[in-house]
Amino acid sequence: MPNFESFELKLRIKRSKQQAEGKLLDYLLHHPTISSTEAVLSACRAYWMPLAMIKAGEENPAVLREVGWSAILDLEKQIQLIKRVLQLEETTSIPASSVPVVPVESVEAIAYPTVTTEQLPTPEDLDDELGVNDFD
Template identity: 35%
Template sequence: MSQQQNSYVELPRIKRKSNSWEGKVIDYLLNHPSNRSATEFAIEAITAFWLAEALEGQVNQPELQKACWSAIEKLEAKLATIRRIGGIEKLLPDYTTVLSPSPSTVNPTTKTNENSREFSNDLHLSTDEDEDDEDDEDDVDWIVDIKPSEEMKQISRLFGIE
């Protein structure tokens, strides 16, 4: 007969300079109007962000999917709040990105359907047979001139990329 003991794990205390972004976040959580504990806010954020990786290979597939959906819902809700506070519109999938082909490599492709505005993530496997295809006159059809949307330009400016 095995006895199950309660065991705990602990995250050490977090200390940051009060004038840093992280310090301002900690101060905000410590003085949150809801009077909810900063620890609860922190564990909620950490769990949503890292749950999928923490459970991968540790639980069965249905439980993993349930956990992933829970994390996705929380993160998407937080993204909506961040966009609202920052006055940032939702990123629209109005672009196509294709990585350049090379023999025997996987080339992730992100495409959008003009009508449905849904993403399809297709993986295309380049093989040596592709290289020998003499019927293909459009060997450069993978080149795409990407024009960043206004939102992408804003994000680039926010991160100092121009």
């Protein structure tokens, strides 16, 4: 039997229930049809999977194309759902001043930011605005 290496990520996030992010977490924890774990993974897959596959060295164009289109379709589906639920009209436009212009040479820096350990905060630095340290 093959020995498959697994990966476990334990994520703890704490926000005030009055904050928008707190309302988001409550929504995910109490969603009637999907577990909070699957909801988070689904969002991460759509938003980050193509970049993760490239960074991991995936070279198969068919796999990359499938992962890319899957992410795009999931994001477009979510865009349509948000428009429908919030009754946003198609003619509504975003002011040009609020749309960031990203030079082509910056795309790799955005997709693969370089972080050194000196830049990472310590757990003590990560107290949220309530003054509660999320790390035990």
